[in-house]
Amino acid sequence: MQAQYTAVTPFNHKLSSPLTKKGITVLQINLGKRCNLACTHCHVEAGPKRTEELSPEICEQLISVIHKFPEIKIVDLTGGAPEMNYGFKPLVEAARATGKQVIVRSNLTIYFEDGFGDLPEYFAKHQVRIVASLPCYLVDNVDKMRGAGVFDSSVKALQWLNQLGYGKDENLILDLVFNPQLPNGENFSLAPEQSNLEQDYKMFLQEHFDIVFNNLFTITNLPVGRTKMHLERRKLYTSYLQFLELHFNPSTVEHLMCRDELSIDYLGNVYDCDFNQMMNLPAKTRNGETLTVGKLLEAGSLDLISEIRTAAYCYGCTAGSGSSCSGALL
Template sequence: MLNTAITPFKTKLNSPLTKKGITILQINLGKRCNLACTHCHVEAGPKRTEELSPEICEQLIELIHRFPEIKIVDLTGGAPEMNYGFKPLVEAAKATDKQVIVRSNLTIYFEDGFGDLPEYFAQHQVRVVASMPCYLSDNVDKMRGTGVFDGSIKALQWLNQLGYGKDPSLILDLVYNPQLPTSEKFSLAPEQSNLERDYKVFLQEHFGISFNNLFTITNLPVGRTKMYLERKKLYASYLQYLESHFNSGTVEHLMCRDQLSIDYMGNVYDCDFNQMMNLPAQSYNGETLTAAKFLEAGSLDLISEVQTAAYCYGCTAGCGSSCGGALV
């Protein structure tokens, strides 16, 4: 039999994965979404109802106001725009001169009650990071649902008309992630700058679309991706593949080191993947943390070491992977 053992990620590192100063507050507003993508690590969808409460929203607004070291407020979901507290959080961040990122699926703009979003984003200079796992319609619809590609193209054209991708203050980024594997012929994302060039040429020639950056993100074996890999009996071999491509040069730049990831209940994690796998961040004395505890302490520096797991090999394989794309 093949040896399927995975080296514990902690063992692979020469020293503990320490937390740096916190500059990014990433908030998962909930699991409500108009789509149910096959690769979604959050397992979001139209039937999910979990979302931010008014009480937790107030705590997060207070965190944003109280800590100037937070430079970026990164709003995710589900479709973040569908969940309670979205606009109050955007406005709190803008009032304190922080950059706001919304991780948008684009198609939400065509749902009842959300048609004001592109103009709202432009008015508040929100940075839009949009899922676009391929520039070919068949691949996108296979991963995200029939008609999603056409809706995404219309949304991108709409954003372009408002100045996104052209005006330096209106940043539009796209996110690529590979197709889910059907066999053990695994692959990492292509080289980011080359793929970005291909996307820009294709989308401009065929649809007149401009955007700023392409981020390549590895499929981490978490959420629906993990369930898919387990169904196909590929989970262990995919982890081995990721471990075999471990690149120590990525560790310095890992997103978990300078961010807090907060869920809709106010619990704190080192990253969104740990959040979905229920691996909470821990304080210096091993206590699990909440937004309320940071407010009580009057400090964001309560975590010394990042919590790790086998799926961390996904962020450190090849050129690395993060919410901002390749790491090296």
Template structure:
């Protein structure tokens, strides 16, 4: 007798009581390109050393104009790839700081040991860039499995360099770490651990073992996008993982979702509601259904032209349990 397995997943949009709408935009997250010195197994961008896609001079200038034109932008969040390796990184940092915006760089840390990038810790300190660094575990074996042999050791050296220039000590030099769970290999799925407790564990271990200090730990759920999605599909776990995330949907997270007050921009200048939608090519839309670009926003003279946020079933990853965002848990 064949047993029918229910593989139905509730459409995320229908899970919500009301449409997911934008608030006033105050965060501009820019993906500068796919060039990276690492090729991490969980990377939703699918970045790596062989990727060449990056920001153009034209789009960089449009973004600088956008930063100058809209005082409501409080934070410019630079990501990649390794954002530091892609065209436009330093011009965007300096344009944003000139206008007193907070600048975040999402750094893989190991970039500091690539020829030509050894000045980055001092550069970050000079411009008071907030460093959000990936360290998916405080144990070497787990990090190296996800990110490559030797990455943990280089990451620790990089954190020590950042501490030496004042990060984690000077209140203007914020250093945050990001935890990602290991990719599942069976249906024994789990949500990210308690962020407060895990931060305490990270701080105790890293300070005692390596004399490393940092400010905050962000726990981020692996969304089934990019290499994570490919991994789940290879293991025949994609549907069951989505079902797991749906079963832990927490409506209290919805009010704080990162897509509500940010715009995500790709290296071609296209606009998305979040970085995950960007990787899945799900464009942000105006009320008239028009896709957006940086050039169109400049033409409109407004950042607040999106009514409803585009959603997909991987949005369950941001709304499961305590929620997940670029700044960690939501509730």
């Protein structure tokens, strides 16, 4: 396995100086791996059989962090299906009570599962920003990546959200996420130009389904989780990393999402980003200790990380126009 990494220039060798944090403004929390879907490209490897989720103790610590640090402007809730995991609504309400924007990364189909039919109205009541996965506007491509029937359920969910004002009311933001199809051969490609693809999405969805939304985010498939497994099974892992390195764009580095966010897992461990979290590469304090939510509270500071930890998959965030949880960087 190590030989695969030696075929690619270490990411930190591409940088003119060590990658460091700016002021922390985003708290991204992965509430757990429980999900009603098991998407082929999922870097979290979430699914219906996973049981890992936030504990009451860690949830209380996170609520304390939300209250204690006014510099946090955005609380970004992800999973799994974040809505299925313990602590979801308490975290939403704590963040909104302190004037922070809440983002939920929703698969849309969860609204049709037993016990979750109140979610669209709940989101509208609390003005939660919805970032929803819709990796294509064509049914076959979506169902291939996310499961049979997912496209139709997603369309119904988007129409439901539109009826509540999402995509129309300035306080009810609805964004969609595009992911490229996973490659089966060395025909690799980066995501299309974001603004052009957004217009294609908007025209198609409005014409065929009367759906409107705010923004489209194009996100590169990083070789992590199930995407990594897919590439390894087809002996494409090394060549995909080389493709990403070939398209490294130094202009993206200033805008990387890891620079102003902390990523928290369901155990309360702190990471520089969600991808490092999935690859078990925890953030380190200036003393070289692994960082936890408890240590943030104890120190009374979010600025305990001296240098962002990097790996070969960081080329995915810096290739072409760049990639982040909020889409292209340039």
